[in-house]
Amino acid sequence: MQENQTRERVVDSAPYGFDDLAGLMSRMTGDEKHSEAATSTMDALWVLYDRVLNVDSSLREDRDRFYLSKGHGPQAFYAVLCAKGFFAPELFDMFGAFRSPLGYHPDRALVPGVEISSGSLGHGLPLAVGTALGLRARGLDGSRLWVMLGDGEFDEGSNHEAVAYAARAGLDRLNAVVIDNHSATQGWPGGLESRFAAEGWATRRVDGRDHDALERAFTAPHPGRPALVVADVGAPGDR
Amino acid sequence: MAGIMRERFVGVTTELLDVHENLALVTADLTAGLFRSARESHPDRVVNLGIREQLLVSVAGGLSLAGMRPIAHSFAPFLVERPFEQIKIDLNHQDVGAILVSAGASYDMASSGRSHQSPGDVALLATLPDWTIHVPGHPDEAEAQLREAATGDGLVYVRLSNQSNSEPYGLDSGQGFRVLRRGTQATVIAVGPVADAVLQATEQLDVTVLYAATIRPFDAGGLRAVVRDQAAPSVVLVEPYLSGTSTAEVADALVDRPHRILSLGVGKEELRNYGSPRQHAIAHGLGPAGLRLRISSFLSS
Structure with missing residues (x-):
């Protein structure tokens, strides 16, 4: 069922592919080189929107939701939303301008397809816990949630409240994706996934640039508990 | 409990x-x-x-x-x-x-x-x-x-608070001010549970007492209507939380006319006392006697 939906969306989607994202992003940044923050998320975002999420610009109530918690460097996110038909690429030319809907941190009130406004770190996962509870209470059982955060963002204590509670509440529609570029100042000895695992999450660590590996991790079943995928993109110096 | x-x-x-x-x-x-x-x-x-x-x-x-x-x-x-x-x-x-x-x-x-x-x-x-x-x-x-x-x-x-008035003065008055008493020298705005203390403190005073159980949005129109015929209104604000919380709202409501404001409420300084709510109200000047003293002094100044 899920596979069929995925395949149909690929056929129907706007005529952009993964290779077009860099070009779309350059309309915002003015060159082909992008900041680490902007590109570290690109592969995971693409795999989610191209192969995993059941969402399109109609924003049906029973859609899957994607919450970008790590709102800094949103160019790749904007590029993926544009590629998937949520808005026209002309918006990129105004990136960051006074009247532009596209700012340096996304605003859900301004950008079609953006589900949460972010920028301040440590808000996406706690918000998603609430939404997962709400979807469950409303019986929207086909709707799943993905939240993307960074390994540095995981420093914020608010995440730890959410990680502990989500597992205890058995929120199996909830999925966290941590883009790990090894930027947390004190690091996470044993991997940050060990903190999720201790609370009862299903966890996987994959190559954050390997689309097939990301898809497999995103679609692996995790009945009765939330899931974490750590997308390891290496430390900036490794690239 | x-x-x-x-x-x-x-x-x-x-x-x-x-x-x-x-x-x-x-x-x-x-x-x-x-x-x-x-x-x-x-x-x-x-x-x-x-x-x-x-x-x-x-x-x-x-x-x-x-x-x-x-x-x-x-x-x-x-x-x-x-x-x-x-x-x-x-x-x-x-x-x-x-x-x-x-x-x-x-x-x-x-x-x-x-x-x-x-x-x-x-x-x-x-x-x-x-x-x-x-x-x-x-x-x-x-x-x-x-x-x-x-x-x-x-x-x-x-x-919510454990402090409470003897009557629900704000019921059926919408979210705006309700006039509890009419007078000419000043308009005293009592917010929530301080109303009974304010009524007691102003018993012999020639003041209007307004009551609000909702403080935002601030009922600027209601305040303006009450002081419409006063050349230079005096307003006393009595709030059961930080003193001065709504002073700017009163000033904005009366921006086009000379006016005076006395703001009463809980002081900013930590008391470092325990005890009872009543003792704290008195310490912050929010008991009937404290209110009466400060309101009278304001009226005669």
Whole structure:
């Protein structure tokens, strides 16, 4: 069922592919080189929107939701939303301008397809816990949630409240994706996934640039508990 | 123990949860035990998160994003002050609605000390747009405010307190000021549970007494109407939380005419005293005698 939906969306989607994202992003940044923050998320975002999420610009109530918690460097996110038909690429030319809907941190009130406004770190996962509870209470059982955060963002204590509670509440529609570029100042000895695992999450660590590996991790079943995928993109110096 | 307003909150909310299918209640351990029966009836919509107050507000925001009408409840310091950025970002900035219901007010838990006292909650919330801020002075007012909030979709704060007036002065007057007494020398605005003390303090004085159980939005039109014929109105603001919280609202309402304002409320300085709410009210000059002294002095100056 899920596979069929995925395949149909690929056929129907706007005529952009993964290779077009860099070009779309350059309309915002003015060159082909992008900041680490902007590109570290690109592969995971693409795999989610191209192969995993059941969402399109109609924003049906029973859609899957994607919450970008790590709102800094949103160019790749904007590029993926544009590629998937949520808005026209002309918006990129105004990136960051006074009247532009596209700012340096996304605003859900301004950008079609953006589900949460972010920028301040440590808000996406706690918000998603609430939404997962709400979807469950409303019986929207086909709707799943993905939240993307960074390994540095995981420093914020608010995440730890959410990680502990989500597992205890058995929120199996909830999925966290941590883009790990090894930027947390004190690091996470044993991997940050060990903190999720201790609370009862299903966890996987994959190559954050390997689309097939990301898809497999995103679609692996995790009945009765939330899931974490750590997308390891290496430390900036490794690239 | 829980206080009469908080007990009413529990009873009314339990009933509302039966009626409104999209209503949800979120707690962070405090008061959770009193909602046991509601939780048994609606396990998916009555959620206790443990002692996690940042999550408390964020979950309210996330529930609202999913189409629910959330009520989040804790003591005022842990609902408004500790997770204030969650209120700003996960409610206001997400452009979603929620109902925050606090207990404890400025010093209901006087003997618990500073950590459980929140005189600054209204001032903090008032820095954000779009909040309706209720300061009920009677359980009946709190009940009416809760019922109305449950059917709405906006941002609503209900500040419950163990302090209460003998009558629900604000009932059936909407959200604007209600005239409790007419006079000519000054207009005294009593907010929520300080009304009885204000009425007692001004008994022999020639002043108008206005009552508000809702302080945001501020009823500027109501105040202007009352002082319409006065060349240079004198206004006394008596608020049961941080002194001066609504002074700018009064000044804005009267911006086009000379006026004087006396702002009374809870002082900013920490008392570092325990004791009872009554002792704290007296220490902050909010007992009838203290109010009368300062209001009389203002009128004769």
